[in-house]
Amino acid sequence: MVIYRANRKKRQGTRWAPLVAVLGVLALALAVLYVILDGRCAALGRQIVLLEKQRESLNRQVRAAESRWAAHKTLQQLQVALDRFGIEMGWPDERRIIHLARALDAHELDAAPEPPQFVLQPVRGGNPVP
Amino acid sequence: MERRQAIRHYFAVAVLLAAFGRLSAKLAALHLGANPWLRRHMEETRVKTTPIRVGRGRILDCNGRVLAMDVPRQQVIVNPSAIRKAGLETQIAAELARLLQLEPASVVGRLQGNTSQYACIAPWASDEAVNDIRRLKLKYVEFMPSFERVYPAGRLASHVIGFVNREEPARGMAGIEHRMNAWLSGQDGLRRSEVDGGRQEVYARRLLEIAPREGADVELTLDSRLQELVERRFDEMLPATGADAGWIIVQEVRTGRILAMVSRPDFDPAAYSEADDNRFMNRAIGHLFEPGSTFKVAVIAAALDAGVVTPDRQFFCENGMWLYRGKHLRDYHPYGWLTVADIIKKSSNIGAAKIALELGEEQLEAALRRFGFGRRTGLDLPGEQSGLLWPRSRWTSISITRIPMGHEVAVTALQMLNAVCAIANDGFLMRPYIVQRVVDADGRVLQATEPEVISRPISAAGARLMCRLMERVTEPGGTGTRAAVPGYRVAGKTGTAQKPLPGGGYSDTLNISSFVGVLPAEKPAIGLIVVLDSPRGERTGGAAAGPIFSAIAGEAVKCLGIPSDGRPRVIDPTIENPALSTQEDSRDPRTTL
Numbered sequence: 001m002v003i004y005r006a007n008r009k010k011r012q013g014t015r016w017a018p019l020v021a022v023l024g025v026l027a028l029a030l031a032v033l034y035v036i037l038d039g040r041c042a043a044l045g046r047q048i049v050l051l052e053k054q055r056e057s058l059n060r061q062v063r064a065a066e067s068r069w070a071a072h073k074t075l076q077q078l079q080v081a082l083d084r085f086g087i088e089m090g091w092p093d094e095r096r097i098i099h100l101a102r103a104l105d106a107h108e109l110d111a112a113p114e115p116p117q118f119v120l121q122p123v124r125g126g127n128p129v130p
Numbered sequence: 131m132e133r134r135q136a137i138r139h140y141f142a143v144a145v146l147l148a149a150f151g152r153l154s155a156k157l158a159a160l161h162l163g164a165n166p167w168l169r170r171h172m173e174e175t176r177v178k179t180t181p182i183r184v185g186r187g188r189i190l191d192c193n194g195r196v197l198a199m200d201v202p203r204q205q206v207i208v209n210p211s212a213i214r215k216a217g218l219e220t221q222i223a224a225e226l227a228r229l230l231q232l233e234p235a236s237v238v239g240r241l242q243g244n245t246s247q248y249a250c251i252a253p254w255a256s257d258e259a260v261n262d263i264r265r266l267k268l269k270y271v272e273f274m275p276s277f278e279r280v281y282p283a284g285r286l287a288s289h290v291i292g293f294v295n296r297e298e299p300a301r302g303m304a305g306i307e308h309r310m311n312a313w314l315s316g317q318d319g320l321r322r323s324e325v326d327g328g329r330q331e332v333y334a335r336r337l338l339e340i341a342p343r344e345g346a347d348v349e350l351t352l353d354s355r356l357q358e359l360v361e362r363r364f365d366e367m368l369p370a371t372g373a374d375a376g377w378i379i380v381q382e383v384r385t386g387r388i389l390a391m392v393s394r395p396d397f398d399p400a401a402y403s404e405a406d407d408n409r410f411m412n413r414a415i416g417h418l419f420e421p422g423s424t425f426k427v428a429v430i431a432a433a434l435d436a437g438v439v440t441p442d443r444q445f446f447c448e449n450g451m452w453l454y455r456g457k458h459l460r461d462y463h464p465y466g467w468l469t470v471a472d473i474i475k476k477s478s479n480i481g482a483a484k485i486a487l488e489l490g491e492e493q494l495e496a497a498l499r500r501f502g503f504g505r506r507t508g509l510d511l512p513g514e515q516s517g518l519l520w521p522r523s524r525w526t527s528i529s530i531t532r533i534p535m536g537h538e539v540a541v542t543a544l545q546m547l548n549a550v551c552a553i554a555n556d557g558f559l560m561r562p563y564i565v566q567r568v569v570d571a572d573g574r575v576l577q578a579t580e581p582e583v584i585s586r587p588i589s590a591a592g593a594r595l596m597c598r599l600m601e602r603v604t605e606p607g608g609t610g611t612r613a614a615v616p617g618y619r620v621a622g623k624t625g626t627a628q629k630p631l632p633g634g635g636y637s638d639t640l641n642i643s644s645f646v647g648v649l650p651a652e653k654p655a656i657g658l659i660v661v662l663d664s665p666r667g668e669r670t671g672g673a674a675a676g677p678i679f680s681a682i683a684g685e686a687v688k689c690l691g692i693p694s695d696g697r698p699r700v701i702d703p704t705i706e707n708p709a710l711s712t713q714e715d716s717r718d719p720r721t722t723l
Contacts, residue, residue: 045333060202060257063185070196070282075358091688094617101702 178331182319185277186299187345189291189306189314191354192566198291198307198399200277200345203254206230206263209270210244222268226251229262253296254278281399287357289412290350290391290511290564293399303402304410306348306565309512313568313576316345344571351387351566356380356689360390360682367678368394372666373643377413377543378678380686383551383654385581386560388509389690391415415514418540419642419661422627422671423477423609425536427600427646428549428587430474430482432497433489434599435557435592441471441599447480455527459483459535462626462670475602477609477624483531491530495522498533500587501549502559503541508584510565517541536627543644546625547659549587550646553600554621554654557593559584597621601651612676613645615684617694621654622647622679624671629664640664645675649683653696658683 071077082089160168185200206226213222219241227234230252240249253276255263260273279294292305299318302311319342324335360378368376380390393413397405411417433439450464461478473481486494498504504519518540520529525538532538544562552559561582568577588596600621603610609624625644628636644661648654658679665674686692693699 041334042332046330049331049333063200063202064257066196067199067201067280067282070199071280073195074283074286075355076284076286091685094688094693097691097693097699099698099700101700 176324177337178323178325178329180321180323180331182321182340182342183275183277184316184318184342184344186279186294186316187314187347187571189310190347190349191352191357192350193353193355194349195354196282197287197350197352197354198279198281201254201280203256203276203278204260205250205274205276206252206255206260207272207274208241208249208251209247209272210241210249211247212270213241216269218269222271225266225268226263226271229259229266230255279400283354283358284400285396285398286354286361287352287391288396288399289393289410289414290352291399292512293397293402304513305412305511306350309510310348310565310568313346313348317343319343346568346570346576348565349567349569351382351389351564352391353389353690356686357390357392359685359689361392363682363685364392364394364678367681368662371662371668371674371678373662373664373674375413375417375663376661376678377417378658378660378682379414379543379547380682381547381551381562381657383554383648383657384560386548386551386562387566387581388562388564389656390686391564412511412513413543413661413663415509415511415542415544417663418515418517418542419663420539420627420630421536421541421546422625422642422644423479423482423536424546424550424623424625424644424646424671425539425541426474426477426482426534427553427596427623428498428501428503429486429489429494429534430470430599431553431588431592431596432494432501433485434470434595435588436489436493436497438488438493439470439485441595442469444469445473445481445484447473447478450480452480452483454483454531457528459531471599471602474599474623475605475608477603479535482534486530486534491522491525494530494533495519497587498539500559500585501552502545502584502587503539503549507542507544507548507562509544509562510579514544515542517545536625543659543661546644546646547657550600550623550648550659551654551657552587553593553596554648554657555593556590557586557588559587597648597651597654600647604647609670609672610645610647610676612672613647613679613683615649615680615687618649618684618687619651619694620647620649620679620683621651624676626670626672641669643669643671643674645671645679647679647683649687650692650694650696655692655696656683656686656690658686 159165185202188196188200189198191197208222208226213219219238223237223241224234226232227237232252237251240251252259255273263271264273276298277300279300281288281291288305290305292307292309293303294300294307295303299315302308302314307314320338320340321336322338323331323333324337326332360380364376364378375394377393378390379388379392381388391412391414393411395409397409402410430439434441444467447461447465447468449466450461452459459480461480463476465472465476465478465481468476468478468481470481470485472478473485489497498519504517506514506516520538525533529538548559548562561584563579563582565577565579567575567579569575598621600623601619602608603622603624604614604620605611610620610622613622613624614620623646625642625646627642627644628638629640629642631637642661642663643665644659646657646659648657660675660679660682662674662678668674687694691698
């Protein structure tokens, strides 16, 4: 029977090879990962730039729409619209203006009186009463 | 033969080596050398700097209605010399004129008569029009973002709002646009980044970004509903008076807030270049005039407050003509004995002069200065005049008899109104203001104006007494009966002053007619002044300005919801019979405006 003995010299020379291979694969993986991430970042960057442009465009549209709306709801335009339908509107007489001491809460609505009709004046600095 | 070949061979090799050597040297120089111009050129090619434009802030009324705002547009720019060389003038001009709705001849004119490489065809083209032009892919046509200042309400309150010039960025040139320019103007931002081969920005290589700062919104105390109402009614009534010009101010008595301000003639802020200079003056604060009899209010109030006279003390009014220090002083109508109360009601010049003599020069001057005459009120609008009230050392011997009838002094309508409002406000002279708040794009309040007392020319008792006496002016027998408002008690005063002539002396035919008043007299909420420059026909303040005051004040109280007795009806909606629960509001109604 022949007994093979390991060649120590030879074994010592090839001991690092797997490590180098692992490191090489790792480096390659890192490089691929870097390329992927870089590509992803670039894609996201392009998307951000695109969204920024979209936001700018939307801002422009909002401003333009706001301007058109402001022009449409001027008092002159409202008067034109009223005239077109033959509606005459004036300011309510003093006797028809009543200030409410406080606002009604929802649970009080049933108990609320049924007045003929209140003409509510918007209070300056607050929201107009519908 | 072989030797010759060898020489050729070596020569070729030497040439090649030299060429490669030169190339290598150049390459080394390019990569290793400083090459500043080359690096700069490369950077310019690779790096793009883009300004981030923002528009001006908005101007809003007290209810948030937009009075002025910026709308993003595009500037359409062409290269005329390149277009001419390419022979494309007619084609490009026709397309641009069609899509921008311009006259083709004017576009052709701008292309042909221009040797430069830049011509602006349309400063404010809409995005829709620009997209249409882009689709045509016209050569030598480019676009730049711009902002157009628009005024949705048109000419409404044009003197208050003002206008901006057409530079980029725009600057306010008049009114609030000018005074609040620093707040309204935004600060453009900047973006500097590397670009790819297609000149598209590489986000990861963004080198610098300075965020823009949007212009702040300016909120006014002006009520556009009231402003519109006043302007419409004034435009209806002004032509009938034949006046060359007219102006009106509505002020909140308690706070000094300006609710409406009208000056005629006016202009369109969006087309200011087409208006003549005469239209730009805000006469309500910029036109000085001798106030006439409205000035008596301040003089008599001071005399009453000082205890020099009482309402029932009588003065002899010399039957209409009084010779004082060699000069005649006349009344419009001759009167004999009149009480102080009737001197106001009948507007006697002689009576007012005698009251001033009782008061004395020193006290008179001090009182008038406390009322704010001779100095600016401090309104936050440009162009306010300070008026004219000479120091006592420069008065003549008859000045004390002329000043009470509103001569030898010059005021603005705002000063006069503010003085009358002080009488209606228990003697507190408020600083008028028209800018309520400045709010930035994030909603932060950058500046807010609070009511401010300037001085207290008279006591509360004196002010209330004077207010009651002024009420009699609009009652039967007074000079201001036509200024009365049905259902309301009005305290006011008429004024008719002869216009001074440029060469000296006074005109017999031209007047400044005015009426200034507050209502409701019980608890004054608003003050209003109407001034007419050179009305024809009926020229007195009561006849010319009175009816305009009546019409406008009558609608203004309805618009603002001011009850006739100054006490709003308040009900508790939870009580079964609201009619029985009607109660007086404990709050001061003037604060609920």
